[in-house]
Amino acid sequence: MTLRSLTKGLLGTAMGVLIAAGAGLTGAQAQDYTINIVFLANENDEDYDGSLVFEDWVESRSNGQIAVEIFPGGQLCGNPAECIEGLQSGVLDVFITTIGGLSNVYPPAQVMDVPYMFPNDRIAECALGNDSPFFQALGEGVLEETGNMRLMTIGNTGGWRNFATVGTQIQSPADVEGLRIRTISSEIQQELVRAMGGTPTPVAWPELYTAFATGVVEGSKNGITDIVGMSFHDHIQYMTLDGHAYMGALWWMNNDVYESMPEDLQRVVDDGFDRLRWTTIVMPQRRQIEAYNTFREAGGEIYVPTPDQMEAFRAAAGPVREWFVNNVDGGQEWLDRLDSAVADCEAEIYGG
Numbered sequence: 009m010t011l012r013s014l015t016k017g018l019l020g021t022a023m024g025v026l027i028a029a030g031a032g033l034t035g036a037q038a039q040d041y042t043i044n045i046v047f048l049a050n051e052n053d054e055d056y057d058g059s060l061v062f063e064d065w066v067e068s069r070s071n072g073q074i075a076v077e078i079f080p081g082g083q084l085c086g087n088p089a090e091c092i093e094g095l096q097s098g099v100l101d102v103f104i105t106t107i108g109g110l111s112n113v114y115p116p117a118q119v120m121d122v123p124y125m126f127p128n129d130r131i132a133e134c135a136l137g138n139d140s141p142f143f144q145a146l147g148e149g150v151l152e153e154t155g156n157m158r159l160m161t162i163g164n165t166g167g168w169r170n171f172a173t174v175g176t177q178i179q180s181p182a183d184v185e186g187l188r189i190r191t192i193s194s195e196i197q198q199e200l201v202r203a204m205g206g207t208p209t210p211v212a213w214p215e216l217y218t219a220f221a222t223g224v225v226e227g228s229k230n231g232i233t234d235i236v237g238m239s240f241h242d243h244i245q246y247m248t249l250d251g252h253a254y255m256g257a258l259w260w261m262n263n264d265v266y267e268s269m270p271e272d273l274q275r276v277v278d279d280g281f282d283r284l285r286w287t288t289i290v291m292p293q294r295r296q297i298e299a300y301n302t303f304r305e306a307g308g309e310i311y312v313p314t315p316d317q318m319e320a321f322r323a324a325a326g327p328v329r330e331w332f333v334n335n336v337d338g339g340q341e342w343l344d345r346l347d348s349a350v351a352d353c354e355a356e357i358y359g360g
Contacts, residue, residue: 039075041269043261043277045102046091048082049165052237054291055104055257056080058163058284066280070273096156101265105258106165108194113157114150118196119342122332123252123325124318126350132254133289134353135346136162138282142349151263158263160281163288165257166231167296170249173227174220177246177309180317181205181324190216190228196332197229200252203327213238220244231255233292236299247303247310250321257288 045062047055056078063076084100085091088109094100110117119125126132135142138161147159171178171189178184185205191197198208206227211219219225220243228240229252235241259281266274300310313321333339 040073041070041265041273042075042077043101043265044077044079044084046079046084046094046100047104048080048085048088048091050081053080054163054165054288054295057291058288061287062280062284065283066276069276069279073273074269074276092157095260095262096154098156098262098264100262102160102259102261104165105260107253107256107258108192108197110150110258111194111196114153115336116149116338116342117146117258118194118336119332119339119346120256121194121196121253122343122346123200123328124250124322125346126251126254127354128251129254129289129293130357131350131353132256134357135349136254136256138162138285140349140353142346145345150260156263158261158266160259160261160278161285163257163259163285164255164292165288166234166255167292168231168249168251169229169253169255170231170247170251171227172230172235172240172244172248173246174223174243175226175245177311178227178248178250179311179313180320187226188224190219190225195335196328197253199328199331200229200325204324216240217242229253231292232296232299232303236302241303241306241308245308247308249310249312250318252321252325259284 043066045059047053047059049055059076059078059080063078066074066076085094085103088105089112091100091103092105092109092113095103105113107117107120120136126135134140137143143159143162150157150159171184173187176183176187181204184201187206188209189201189206190211191201191208193210198210201208209219209225211225216225216228217238217240220228220240228235228244230240232247235244235247261277266277269277304310329343333343336342
């Protein structure tokens, strides 16, 4: 069975359930457009919060011309590759990818995962904002490459990646040496661990708790809400807030669906994604307060590197920049483009 037939069947089943539940068939028929939003996270995730805000804005501001349907938890596709295929085929209207999840479709996107690229949230939000030249270039590049993936906004999915370890507190790059650090199947994230002398060890997310318990890995690179949400703090004892990667979330819309709408409704959709973006940025910051408290109450220790130690981390990660330039077509151009965006934002925000 093809993805298209499978997802259409699932979508039809889901719609049938809604109809059977008395979900207002007459009202649904009155809609001029319907947008389905699909993501793999559950309803406790900021992706869901952002989707709800988008739904409320778009349906109300379009005066009922647009209906929004939200499908969390992988209801219509089971993994990023399937979902991206569904988006490109037109079965899905909106899907979210991580930076790593996009890299197989468009390798230059990995530039956003170059370690220590963004010094803080304000600079990351500025450099990745919809009005930034970098955002525009990335959106144009992916649309040209795929023909139908339109970048709508870049939000956040879990804050920042930090080093988290079971038995060793990392205070400097030297402390990573010899450790088996879990990474996703992303070459650039694995290169960071190698650059610091560690052993990158890809482990599937559902298997990671057991990997910590059995010693398969001795650490990971995750945000605090993910760690606590998965009870990894049963084993992880130390976190180092080095913030080596901003966990960007890229929201995509099928370009044919977007362009089928008149300009006034396109503006409504654009504004809806802007509200979705800020919701996904703020919610992880709110949720991490309780997560850090839970981590501490379980005996976890949190370390914030000094300015000198942060300089050492950035220096140790230098080979990753070289890897990106040497292994990604147009790597230097994309690195310069994002460096320039960061510098412009620093000048705008802090002066100089």
